[in-house]
Amino acid sequence: MLLVSAMLACLSAEGGTARPRVLRLARVNDPATLDPLFATSQIDLMLSLLQHQPLLDIHDGCLVATNLASGWSVSPDQRVLSFDLLPGVRFSNGREVTSEDYAFTLERSIIAPTMMVQYALQIRGAPEFASAWRRGLRPPPRPVGIRTPSPRSIVVELEKPDVTFKYWMAQAFGMALARESLGDPTEDSVGRAVGTGPYRMREWVRGAWIRFERNPHYLWPGARHFDRIDLMLGGDESTHMMMFERGELDLASLQATGCPEADFARLHQDPVRRSGWTNAPMYHAIMVNINTAMPPFTDIRVRQAVGHAFDRERFARLNGERVTPGHTGITPLMPGFHPEVEYLHFDPERSRALLREAGYPDGIRTPVRLWHTNIQLYRRWAAVFQEDLRRVGIAVELREVSQGVFDAATSRRGGAEMSIFAWTAGVPDASYFLLPFHSRFISEENSQNGAFYSNSTIDRWLDEAMVCPAEQPRLGLFRRVEQQLLSEGSLIVLGHQNLFALRQPWIRGPLLEPVWWFRLDHIWSER
Known part of the structure; x- marks a missing residue:
C-alpha cells in the first residue's frame, strides 16, 4: 500500500491553482505496446485510441x-x-x-x-x-x-x-x-509514435504509471473531456477495487468483467453502486485454444476428447450473466450466427473412450500445460477447466503469466500447447474468428493462427468466402468452416462473455462499445 500511495502522490502532483480534470485509471500490467499496429489485446487497443x-x-x-x-x-x-x-x-x-x-x-x-x-x-x-x-x-x-x-x-x-x-x-x-x-518503420514504436488523437503520452514509467495529456492540436477541442489521464500500473485487482471504493479511481477496472472476480456479486447487487454499472454484449468467444501441431493434440481424437470433457452448463452457472451460454465461434451479435451448429457435447465417457482409441488407456498422465493470464476471472476459469479435464483422465498444469508473456507464448510455434483465449473480434465479421485457421496465417513467431492448424479443405473454403461479395453464400461457407472445426475439436468454445463496466457516479458518456470495449475518448466527468 505504501507503493500505491507513492504512485498516487506522484500522479496527483500538478502545478497551478486550477483543479485539473483528471481521469484516474489502473491496471495490473504494463501495456505490451501503445502502437496500434502492434497491439494485440483489447485492453491495449483501447489505450491506442487516446493517441491515434x-x-x-x-x-x-x-x-x-x-x-x-x-x-x-x-x-x-x-x-x-x-x-x-x-x-x-x-x-x-x-x-x-x-x-x-x-x-x-x-x-x-x-x-x-x-x-x-x-x-x-x-x-x-x-x-x-x-x-x-x-x-x-x-x-x-x-x-x-x-x-x-x-x-x-x-x-x-x-x-x-x-x-x-x-x-x-x-x-x-x-x-x-x-x-x-518513428525510427525503423518495421519496429514497434511502443509509445513514442505521434498521432492525431485527443491526447498524447507525456510519461511512461514502467511498473508505475502512464500519464496522458491533452493534444493541443486536436481537431475537436471540445471532445477532449479531461486535462489529463493518469493510468496507474501495478498492484493487483483487489487493491484497485479498494482504491475505487475510496473514490481514488474513476473506473473500477479496465477488464471486460468491470471489477475483480471476487467482488462482482457483492458490487452488482449493491443498491448504492447499481447506477454505476453498465453492460453490453460484445463480439467475444471464450475458447480453449489447442495447438494442433504439438503432441498430444496432433491426434484429432485427443482434441475431441478435450472437447467432450467440458461441462458447459456448470460453466454457465458459475458465471451467471457475465457469460452467455454458447458453443459457436461466430457470436450472437454477428451476421452468420447459427446456434444449431453441431459441436462436441459434454460426454465424459466418450472423452475417455477417445483417449483409449488414441493410445492412452489410463489417460494422459504427463501434465499438459494450460496457459492463462493473471486475471482473477481467467484464474478461476483455468481451475474449472483443469478439474473438467482431470475427471476424464487428462492431467493439466496451470501456467499463469502476464498478458505480454501469454501473447508471445501462444503465437510462437511450440510455445503453448493449450491456452484460455478470451477472443474478441477486432471487426464485426465471422472472418475474424475463422480466417486465422487458414494455414497462411501460420508463422514461427507472432503467428495469427494460434492453433497452428493446417487443412487444405478449410483453406479453400476460407479463400472462397473472402472473395465472395454475396452475403448469404459467403456466410454459408463460413458456417461450413465453423462446423468442421467444432466437430474436430480444433475449435472449442465455452461461451460468449458480456462486457461490464463500473464507474463512479460523476463519470458520464457512452463508455462501452462491443469492438473497442471501453471508449475512454467518449466519456467525461461532471465533478
Missing part, C-alpha cells in the same frame, strides 16, 4: 461512419476504397496531416512483422513492395494499390474483393502516425 484516431469509426457494433474522413466510398466489387480527409487535422506535434501520412501507415502495415500483415498484403502490389523492402531497397516503389490523388484524398485498391477491409480502415490501417516520430 482512424479515418473511419465503428459504432453500435457494426455500423461504419466517418471519423477523420469527410467522406468515403467503396466500389460495388468491394475492391476499391476512396477516402476524403477532413481539413485541419494535425498531429500532436502540430504538423498538418496529409494523405501521404495515411499512405505511410498502409506501407508500414505491409512490412512490419505484426499479426495484421496478412490483411495488408491484400493491397494490390503489396507483396512486391514487401519483397523490395526485404531486398534492401529504400524506399521501395509505392504499391500500385495505394494512391494519393491529392493531399486530402487517398485510394486503396485490393487484389481481390474483401468486404471487411473497411473495418481495418476504422482501426490501425486508418490511423496516421507521424513518420518523423
Whole structure:
C-alpha cells in the first residue's frame, strides 16, 4: 500500500491553482505496446485510441461512419476504397496531416512483422513492395494499390474483393502516425509514435504509471473531456477495487468483467453502486485454444476428447450473466450466427473412450500445460477447466503469466500447447474468428493462427468466402468452416462473455462499445 500511495502522490502532483480534470485509471500490467499496429489485446487497443484516431469509426457494433474522413466510398466489387480527409487535422506535434501520412501507415502495415500483415498484403502490389523492402531497397516503389490523388484524398485498391477491409480502415490501417516520430518503420514504436488523437503520452514509467495529456492540436477541442489521464500500473485487482471504493479511481477496472472476480456479486447487487454499472454484449468467444501441431493434440481424437470433457452448463452457472451460454465461434451479435451448429457435447465417457482409441488407456498422465493470464476471472476459469479435464483422465498444469508473456507464448510455434483465449473480434465479421485457421496465417513467431492448424479443405473454403461479395453464400461457407472445426475439436468454445463496466457516479458518456470495449475518448466527468 505504501507503493500505491507513492504512485498516487506522484500522479496527483500538478502545478497551478486550477483543479485539473483528471481521469484516474489502473491496471495490473504494463501495456505490451501503445502502437496500434502492434497491439494485440483489447485492453491495449483501447489505450491506442487516446493517441491515434482512424479515418473511419465503428459504432453500435457494426455500423461504419466517418471519423477523420469527410467522406468515403467503396466500389460495388468491394475492391476499391476512396477516402476524403477532413481539413485541419494535425498531429500532436502540430504538423498538418496529409494523405501521404495515411499512405505511410498502409506501407508500414505491409512490412512490419505484426499479426495484421496478412490483411495488408491484400493491397494490390503489396507483396512486391514487401519483397523490395526485404531486398534492401529504400524506399521501395509505392504499391500500385495505394494512391494519393491529392493531399486530402487517398485510394486503396485490393487484389481481390474483401468486404471487411473497411473495418481495418476504422482501426490501425486508418490511423496516421507521424513518420518523423518513428525510427525503423518495421519496429514497434511502443509509445513514442505521434498521432492525431485527443491526447498524447507525456510519461511512461514502467511498473508505475502512464500519464496522458491533452493534444493541443486536436481537431475537436471540445471532445477532449479531461486535462489529463493518469493510468496507474501495478498492484493487483483487489487493491484497485479498494482504491475505487475510496473514490481514488474513476473506473473500477479496465477488464471486460468491470471489477475483480471476487467482488462482482457483492458490487452488482449493491443498491448504492447499481447506477454505476453498465453492460453490453460484445463480439467475444471464450475458447480453449489447442495447438494442433504439438503432441498430444496432433491426434484429432485427443482434441475431441478435450472437447467432450467440458461441462458447459456448470460453466454457465458459475458465471451467471457475465457469460452467455454458447458453443459457436461466430457470436450472437454477428451476421452468420447459427446456434444449431453441431459441436462436441459434454460426454465424459466418450472423452475417455477417445483417449483409449488414441493410445492412452489410463489417460494422459504427463501434465499438459494450460496457459492463462493473471486475471482473477481467467484464474478461476483455468481451475474449472483443469478439474473438467482431470475427471476424464487428462492431467493439466496451470501456467499463469502476464498478458505480454501469454501473447508471445501462444503465437510462437511450440510455445503453448493449450491456452484460455478470451477472443474478441477486432471487426464485426465471422472472418475474424475463422480466417486465422487458414494455414497462411501460420508463422514461427507472432503467428495469427494460434492453433497452428493446417487443412487444405478449410483453406479453400476460407479463400472462397473472402472473395465472395454475396452475403448469404459467403456466410454459408463460413458456417461450413465453423462446423468442421467444432466437430474436430480444433475449435472449442465455452461461451460468449458480456462486457461490464463500473464507474463512479460523476463519470458520464457512452463508455462501452462491443469492438473497442471501453471508449475512454467518449466519456467525461461532471465533478
